[in-house]
Amino acid sequence: xxxxxxxxxxxxxxxxxxxxxxxxxxxxxxxxxxxxxxxxxxxxxxxxxxxxxxxxxxxxxxxxxxxxxxxxxxxxxxxxxxxxxxxxxxxxxxxxxxxxxxxxxxxxxxxxxxxxxxxxxxxxxxxxxxxxxxxxxxxxxxxxxxxxxxxxxxxxxxxxxxx
Numbered sequence: 001x002x003x004x005x006x007x008x009x010x011x012x013x014x015x016x017x018x019x020x021x022x023x024x025x026x027x028x029x030x031x032x033x034x035x036x037x038x039x040x041x042x043x044x045x046x047x048x049x050x051x052x053x054x055x056x057x058x059x060x061x062x063x064x065x066x067x068x069x070x071x072x073x074x075x076x077x078x079x080x081x082x083x084x085x086x087x088x089x090x091x092x093x094x095x096x097x098x099x100x101x102x103x104x105x106x107x108x109x110x111x112x113x114x115x116x117x118x119x120x121x122x123x124x125x126x127x128x129x130x131x132x133x134x135x136x137x138x139x140x141x142x143x144x145x146x147x148x149x150x151x152x153x154x155x156x157x158x159x160x161x162x163x
Contacts, residue, residue: 005055012042034079041072051107059108066100088132091125098122 022028047065050056074092078085098121105114127142 005050008046037072037075037079039072040068040075044068044070044072059104062103062107063100066103067096070096070099088129091128091132093125094121094128095125098125 019028019030023030044065044067047056047061048069051059051061051065070092074089074096077089098118101114102118102122105111105118108114
């Protein structure tokens, strides 16, 4: 770890120590119930910070960074709005992986193979969330949409082969 990383980690630990001490002395009233998602959110945000500031130039750090940030935000939503929302938001676990891989695609070497799991996981996640909020039977629309997409891909590829 370089000097800047050590300073950031040191400041975070000092701040947490002061907050916990103030809580134990009765000056603050907060509970670990509201803080535990930080165990995911802070490392995720730090991984993004490290990449975008040049501390770590490997774009692979964005995969766990995107996943942890998404999951941390999801868990904070559950902590503040109630765990019942997980009924509709569970697909964010799939979308979190898609976010991390998409960040690697965008800021990495643009390997098109990364887009396959991004589209699959993101598509399943988004369609599941939409299916939770928009009341329609997705299976009535899924097969026709898949057939249309496959047809477009076949036509596009055959047009490219003629050139």
